[in-house]
Amino acid sequence: MIRQMIQIDEELCNGCGACANACHEGALAIVNSKAKLMRDDYCDGLGNCLPVCPTGAITFVEREAAAYDEAAVKAKQEKEKTATPAMPHFGCPGTRSRAIDRQERAEEPCACSGGTQDAASASRLNQWPVQIKLVPVNAPYFNHAKLLIAADCTAYSRADFHERFMKNHITLIGCPKLDMADYAEKLTEILRYNDIQSVTVVRMEVPCCGGIEHAVKSALLNSGKMIPWQVVTIATDGTILD
Numbered sequence: 001m002i003r004q005m006i007q008i009d010e011e012l013c014n015g016c017g018a019c020a021n022a023c024h025e026g027a028l029a030i031v032n033s034k035a036k037l038m039r040d041d042y043c044d045g046l047g048n049c050l051p052v053c054p055t056g057a058i059t060f061v062e063r064e065a066a067a068y069d070e071a072a073v074k075a076k077q078e079k080e081k082t083a084t085p086a087m088p089h090f091g092c093p094g095t096r097s098r099a100i101d102r103q104e105r106a107e108e109p110c111a112c113s114g115g116t117q118d119a120a121s122a123s124r125l126n127q128w129p130v131q132i133k134l135v136p137v138n139a140p141y142f143n144h145a146k147l148l149i150a151a152d153c154t155a156y157s158r159a160d161f162h163e164r165f166m167k168n169h170i171t172l173i174g175c176p177k178l179d180m181a182d183y184a185e186k187l188t189e190i191l192r193y194n195d196i197q198s199v200t201v202v203r204m205e206v207p208c209c210g211g212i213e214h215a216v217k218s219a220l221l222n223s224g225k226m227i228p229w230q231v232v233t234i235a236t237d238g239t240i241l242d
Contacts, residue, residue: 004045005065010034012057018133019049019058022090027071041069042076051135051181057197099127099141101110124166130182132174135190145170150202151209157238163167165202165232170218176211184213191227205241 001191023154027042028035035057038042045068050058111232127141132149148169152237155161172190174183190196201216203209213231220229 001065002062003065003067003069004060004062004199005040005043006037006045006047006049007036007059007060007061008037009057013054014055014057016134017053018054021042021134021136022049022052024048024077026076040065041067044068044070044072044073046209079155081162097128097136097139099139100125102174122162123227124162124169125168125171126168130173131170132186133171133179133181137186137189141170142190144195146189146195146197147199148170148202149199149212150203151175151212153204153209154202154234156236157204157236158240167201169200174212175208176215177208183215183220184218187215188222191219191223191225196225196227199227201229201231203231203233205233 006143006189013034015030017030017035019035020028020030023043025044027037027039027113030036043065047058047060050060097107127139129135146169148165148171149192150171150173152175153171154165158164172187174181176183191199199216199220201213203213216229216231220227231242235241
């Protein structure tokens, strides 16, 4: 049958894997560092992958293709739910998922000053990646995690951000204004399929940051779980408002 399908320009594709993360049907994968449509019948033709592609490598085209097989996609998704979560790597170093082992030490080497930095100024980032759009839905570091979901500007508003908010948390950041995206669907999957212990949202007082708070509220509701959560709002001068 003739229907609308995605088309990938390999010359433009940088292999970042954002499209594969955005494709909930599992039709896309990274092969030899390039995005590839693996099965026509898994592609619904709606193009959720288009807006996340940073290079514009994905477009629509009408061509002969197998019909979208919703039943096969659902069967695949159910099978993946019961499978042992894996940490996917789609070829781009920026999307390689890994936990970061932070040992509590009084001092750490500080290359910027040629000396040392004390524990209070050490990085508290416990995993990679941190961008909501890039982080996988399933990763071992989500198990029993305290989740910090922060507007990216917040980290620059306070010198103690790592120690006050990120310590002992898995950190996800985003900007709903610049990304022009609703994070609710992906956050729902993270909350639904992982054992998240708590959620802390840190946002700036500016109105556009309301998008990240709304996305988290929607995700908590849609996940069907009762997870403790709180919202911390920071003024543009760094003052914590609530």
